[in-house]
Amino acid sequence: MIDKKRVGVISLGCDKNRVDTEKMLALIEKKHILTPSIEDAEIIIINTCAFLASSREEAINEIFAANEYKKADGNKKIIVTGCLPQKFIDELYGELVEVDAFMGVSDYGSILKVIDDVCAGVRVNAVGNPRGECGTERVLTTGGYAYLKIADGCSNHCTYCLIPFIRGKYRSVEKADLIREANGLGEVNELILVAQDTARYGFDLTPKSSLEQLIKELSKLENIRSIRLLYCYPENLTDGLIQEIKNNDKVIKYLDIPLQHADDKILKLMNRKGTGQGYLDLINKLKKEIPNIAIRSTFITGFPQESEQAFNNLLEFIKQAKLFNAGFFKYSKEEGTAAARLDGQIDQRTKDKRYRKLYSVQKKVVKENLAPFVGKTLKVVAEGFDKNELVYYGRAYFNAPDIDGKVYFFSADEVEYGKYYDVEIKKATGYDLYGDRL
Numbered sequence: 001m002i003d004k005k006r007v008g009v010i011s012l013g014c015d016k017n018r019v020d021t022e023k024m025l026a027l028i029e030k031k032h033i034l035t036p037s038i039e040d041a042e043i044i045i046i047n048t049c050a051f052l053a054s055s056r057e058e059a060i061n062e063i064f065a066a067n068e069y070k071k072a073d074g075n076k077k078i079i080v081t082g083c084l085p086q087k088f089i090d091e092l093y094g095e096l097v098e099v100d101a102f103m104g105v106s107d108y109g110s111i112l113k114v115i116d117d118v119c120a121g122v123r124v125n126a127v128g129n130p131r132g133e134c135g136t137e138r139v140l141t142t143g144g145y146a147y148l149k150i151a152d153g154c155s156n157h158c159t160y161c162l163i164p165f166i167r168g169k170y171r172s173v174e175k176a177d178l179i180r181e182a183n184g185l186g187e188v189n190e191l192i193l194v195a196q197d198t199a200r201y202g203f204d205l206t207p208k209s210s211l212e213q214l215i216k217e218l219s220k221l222e223n224i225r226s227i228r229l230l231y232c233y234p235e236n237l238t239d240g241l242i243q244e245i246k247n248n249d250k251v252i253k254y255l256d257i258p259l260q261h262a263d264d265k266i267l268k269l270m271n272r273k274g275t276g277q278g279y280l281d282l283i284n285k286l287k288k289e290i291p292n293i294a295i296r297s298t299f300i301t302g303f304p305q306e307s308e309q310a311f312n313n314l315l316e317f318i319k320q321a322k323l324f325n326a327g328f329f330k331y332s333k334e335e336g337t338a339a340a341r342l343d344g345q346i347d348q349r350t351k352d353k354r355y356r357k358l359y360s361v362q363k364k365v366v367k368e369n370l371a372p373f374v375g376k377t378l379k380v381v382a383e384g385f386d387k388n389e390l391v392y393y394g395r396a397y398f399n400a401p402d403i404d405g406k407v408y409f410f411s412a413d414e415v416e417y418g419k420y421y422d423v424e425i426k427k428a429t430g431y432d433l434y435g436d437r438l
Contacts, residue, residue, distance in 0.1 A: 001220065007032045008041030010062055012050025012139070015194050015230075015402075017082060018141065019149040022079070024108045025139035031112055034139070039069055043115055044078050047083035050166060052225055052332045059084045077101075077118040081108065087166045089127045102127055105152075105167055109134035134399040136181035142187045144381060144418035145401060149173070151195035152210065156233070158260070159271045159338035160300065162330065170210045170435070172205050175214055184223055189381055189418060190252070191218065192228045196285040199229075199236035208415060211236075212244045219250045228400060229330045230256040234282055246290045252397050254324075255286065256296045263310035263316030266303055269342065276317055283321050285425065294324035294398030301358055302351030305344035311354050318361050322371050323385055325404045325431075328358045363430070367404075370428035379438065380407045382415045382422045394421070396433070405431030413437075 007028050012022035035041050038054040045068045048059035058255030063080060070076040077395050085092060086104035090162045093102060101124035117124050135154070140146055151170060154163045157346070182191060193211075195201065211232075218224060227250050232241075234257050243249050261267050262276035271425040274282075286293055301315065318326065330351040333340045380394040386408065392415045393406045409423040415437070425435040 005032045005042045005119065006035045006040060007043040007045065007115070008035050008038040009045045009047065010038065010066075011047045011085050012059055012062065013047075015147045015192070016149050016152070016196075017047055018050055019138070019147050019194070020105070020108055021081065022138035023136075024111050025141070026137040027109070027111050027178050029139060030116075032115065038066065041069075042075065043079065043118070044069065045079045045081060045111075048080060049225055050083035051162060052088050052334070054086060056088075063096060063099060068209070070073070070098065077115075079103065079111075079114060079118065081111075083166045085127050088160065088334065089125065093125050100124070104128060105283065106130060107396065109358070123130055126382060133403065134178070136177055136184060138181070138185065140154065140185065140402070143187040143383065145187050145192060146188045146190075146336065147192045147194050148178060148218075149195060150178055150198060150201050150211075154196035155200075156197060157271055159269065159342075160303065160332050160334065162337060164434065166208065167196070172198060172201050172203070172209070173296070173352070175202070175209055175217060178214065178220070179217055182218055182224060183224065187225075189224050189225045189420075190228055191224045191226070192230060192437075193218075194230050196237065197231060197233045199232035199238075199241060208243070210238075211274050212241045215244055215248060216249060219248055224250070226250050226252050228252045228254055230400065232257055233273075234259065234279060237286075241318060242286065242289055245293075253290055253292060254294045254397055254400065256400065257282075259297045261310075261314055262299075263313040266306055266310050266314075269305060269339070270300075270303065271338070276313060280317065280320060281325070285422035295321075296327075296400065296404065297321075297323050297324040298327040298329065300331050301330050301354040302346040304331070304339055304346065306331075306346055306354075315357065315361055318358065318365065321326060322365050324398050325366070325400075326358075326362045327403060328355055328362070330355050365427065366431055370431075370433060373433060374428055375424045375425065377422050377424050378407065378435070379420050379434070380409065381420050382417050384417065385415075390420065391434075392437075404415075405433070407433045409435045413435035 049055040066078050080099050085102040100118040104127035106129045107126050151172045153168040201211040212406045215243050225326040378396045381392040391408045393408045409410040422438040423435040425433050427434045
């Protein structure tokens with residue numbers, strides 16, 4: 001019988017990884033003691049991302065940092081979970097001898113046994129469980145909002161992406177399980193639905209379902225105050241789903257649509273389904289159907305064969321689309337993907353230049369988007385206090401956590417985090433707004 005251990009967990013990568021971490025924490029909590037202090041932890045767990053070379057480097061650095069604690073105290077154990085072991089276990093197991101156990105993206109349910117094994121002195125390779133979720137119980141690591149991972153894997157096979165090789169084909173979570181999970185989260189101001197392709201939800205279930213139907217069911221839960229949608233691929237934004245977003249008062253009028261590019265040739269090379277004009281038509285349709293909708297997207301520059309003309313087409317799209325928020329990434333050549341084998345790879349200097357130009361153009365768009373809010377009153381959920389600026393900060397409906405801007409506001413009275421306040425906007429600066437609590 002293994003005594004209770006102090007367990008510290010580091011979660012890297014996306015919000016989908018965060019959900020996996022929270023489910024693992026719920027299992028660990030049944031038998032051990034969770035600690036926020038990695039230095040104090042007897043068991044250090046690092047849940048990794050492996051989507052890009054930069055994310056793999058971050059994961060390796062965290063492992064080395066954890067090993068420094070292990071060197072200082074030989075009784076500590078290191079467990080590495082998630083995408084990195086799932087894809088690269090053959091290389092990692094022999095090279096990273098500092099690590100006591102490896103677990104993949106579907107192995108979280110084995111965490112208690114793995115902890116027992118490493119405490120008993122056994123080095124473990126636990127990668128390889130059948131695909132699946134490890135229950136619906138979670139320990140929330142977010143304040144006021146929560147993510148709900150409604151599917152795992154991806155079947156789109158974009159030519160630049162490793163996700164299908166890491167997490168397998170797209171698999172929707174059963175609707176009843178999602179309702180049970182959401183209901184068990186307690187009072188949630190904002191439930192954020194995520195997957196590799198959120199709008200694809202339900203096509204693989206028997207009987208078939210849809211994101212529209214799932215939203216209807218989640219909206220009935222009294223503990224869920226609002227619902228936000230991330231990662232909705234454009235080809236799956238049906239008229240029915242658009243009308244549900246429009247007419248359902250619980251759905252935040254915000255939509256994240258990963259477009260990745262706007263030049264037709266590059267989109268085809270990426271194995272994306274749309275066209276630049278088609279994407280622009282969709283954005284205009286959404287703005288017409290849902291007044292004041294905030295649309296966010298992500299784009300990749302420096303993709304193989306991205307000519308100056310192709311890049312200019314993307315720039316022009318950014319100017320015309322007037323997206324509320326946009327994230328830009330420099331193409332990363334990932335071994336094993338189809339794009340890595342393409343001719344016409346772009347040099348790093350060109351990638352850097354184009355990346356900076358995209359953000360420069362989008363910054364002007366954001367300035368135009370935010371200007372009309374000056375002098376208006378916005379409902380803002382408070383999330384923290386900026387000690388440098390001596391003001392509180394939070395989010396309006398057009399700000400998703402971590403990826404978008406913030407609303408900073410002065411308040412003479414104490415502010416309760418997770419609570420909504422009316423804020424009169426005084427100025428717009430960069431990606432952020434500033435105002436006073438009313």
